[in-house]
Amino acid sequence: MPKIAKSPPTDRLVADELRDALGACTIGREITVVEETASTNDSVLQRAAFDAPEGLVVFAEGQTAGRGQRGNPWESAAHKGLWFSILLRPRIDIGDSGRLTAWATEAIAQTIAKEFALTVTVKPPNDICVAGKKIAGVLVEMRAQPNAPHVAICGIGINMNHRPEDFSEELCAGAASLAMVLDRQVDRQQFAIALLRNLERTYVETFGL
Template identity: 40%
Template sequence: MTNKGAREEILRLFRQREEEFVSGEELSQSLGVSRTAVWKQIKLLRDLGYVIEAVPSRGYRLATAPDTLIPAEIQSGLGTRLIGREVVYFEETDSTNVRAHELGESAAPDGTVVIAEHQVAGKGRRGRQWVSPPGVNLYTSVLLRPDIFPRFATQLTFVSAVAVARAIEDVTDLKPRVKWPNDILIGGKKTAGLLNEMSAETESINYVILGIGVNLNMSSGQFPSDLRYPATSVALEQGAPVSRLDFARALLRRLDHYYLLFLEQGFSQVISDWENLCDLMGMTVEVDCQDRIIRGRAEGIDEDGALLLRLPDGMRERVLAGDVRPV
């Protein structure tokens, strides 16, 4: 067993026996290693910030845990039906979407989650970089294998947007809003972004990746000075840090709920929730489509995820991509 696997097994046993001591002998047998090897793993966990009590003749007990995102912690009490049954963790990687693509090409199951403490090449929309400092935010990608036609894959962007907004509500008193096509705002400032990618054939999907980055505990000094859109973090908006572990669990539970709702009942309930979270519906907006700017009244979203605009001449236009802002 690897060091990583041994640490996660020890944490799993601690979580199963909350507040109780676990003997060194039991840990040794469960891991299939010597008592000395168990002690080394306990030391490694302590080095990661875990406070573990050791009492002769009784064993070890987990007293307090740091705000880490390792699989054993995320899956403890998670209770989802699909999302997060498998969690792949990286202390550092280039991009969780890249790692999820690799898993998608293998036999990784529907609902596999990739999480990283730090991304050195986080991916944003239109080839932009998603700034990803270590230890403060949530960077995750979820691998899905939905039995839907490729044209409907864009609907999953709205699944992830609603899930992120509701998860923020679950762990704070904040009121996040969504902005078409894939941003989550707090107080009008961007706090999360989504980047969904797909591998598909003409009539079927191999897999879809929901890439999600949420600014949880970033300080104002950690944001780049050249951002195109005002940005913030949950901590800045509520005036206190948020537990990344609590948020990760809340997000996976919300994703599980909305993804299964989408598969079982279709897009209508998801888009209804999304529109309830969007302040731009009914407002006059401008959409920057790079080659032109379109102005009109936002009237809703169609089944392809296109923004429906009522133009000044009364015609309706479907906008498939662009940056939207109120006028």
Template identity: 40%
Template sequence: MKERVLELLAEKEGNYISGSEISRRLGISRTAVWKHINTLRQEGYQIDSQTNRGYLLIKSPDLLLPQEIKRGLASCRFGQEIIYLERVDSTNQKAKELAVQGREEGMVVIAEEQLEGRGSLGRSWSSPKGKGLWFSLILRPPISPLDTPKLTLVAAVALAKAVKRFAGIDLKIKWPNDLLYGKRKVAGILTELAAEFGQVDYVIVGIGINVNLTDSDYPEELKETAGSLKMITGKTYNRAELLRVILLELERAYFTYLNEGFAPIRSDWCTLAGTLQTRVRITDRNGSFEGIAEKLDEEGRLLVRLPDNTIRAVLAGEVNLLGER
């Protein structure tokens, strides 16, 4: 009900709404209205109240509260249920716990701060409080476990499209799970799954986006390689608004993949990629090698031409871009 009170305040767009109108439209008492208003104030909403005029929403907090995200959310499934945490070790870990409990596809776990955020190959991900989007999405796709790596590519396409649509910034996808601006990493994806007997139980898509971080927010070892949307444009972005766009693009890309197959995702990925036709060094658990990243195949593998002119298909690993071919 608190969320519905907020919706009515937001509807007025700078005008007052009386307590009696809120009471009538929501079917609650004036005392209940007052209690919900006070709760919203405690959460950081600036709400003015005037005798004979009612309540006026002056400013919303820069917090990723469920009611802020859902206000104007266009996705039908993704983000309809949101778990909000001020601080957590890892949103992926929390999402896995909820998935095991049977929570539905589309649930989002989001935190203002991660203490043990992780990227690819177990590396830590810097996730300072209130500066980025650190969230995880529960999926239950009816696909083979062998096809789940494609979901990382699906998410990368959705993120690149969302950032372009929201901020006008062209991020490039670095296979398989990073988004770059120039040589700086702005976003990353960590996909984890649980499966048995050849069937997927759940997939967790963890996403970290550096939104409003500045150079001073990064540890010394990341200052030359990490970036943010704010560092690119100098603008401060509303994180809840950006998340709404991302959830919609994720939902569109995910169901495009499920309904039409990987081909349309692969086409978009190739258009948005910054990896193809460049010299790369691939590092996996068996070592490293260099070559030319030529294309993405129908299985989502990166095809790399080696110095001896043979082609090697890479399903997992870390890519370092070495420059033009």
């Protein structure tokens, strides 16, 4: 496989540019980008306790304790991927969190397929794969709220500009990045905009507001 060029040092997510590109919306109505956090899900949950608005999105350039399903660690190489979480207040029962997972995985798969003309498969319940390798994953966590819609945190991790050596030996056999599949670097900012737009559209269609 040809060697993928390193990401330029100016490859940063810019919250104001993301917000401005989305226009009127719920998902992305407020966007924060932090350099590093333990987990974007935990960061959003902390903000939810202070009445943060539905649709708040927190991106991290790196996570020190990212996690996936069943508490499995999620490797979040700094400035290589999209690591973010969305605060939602869907009017669904707490036992229906699987509907949110299905919605998010399908939206991610659709966006990757459209933006990069790739064949994408969803491996239930929460893995998004290209050419048999895991590219992205989703973790939905819900918290019950008395007399109010439950709080849902939808965490999303997408491997964007990783090179093979950016993965641990444990993961390198089963994981890949969009850059590895396409043999070129991808624009994280532009893909984030496309994905947030699709998440917004499909969330409204699936759950209403």
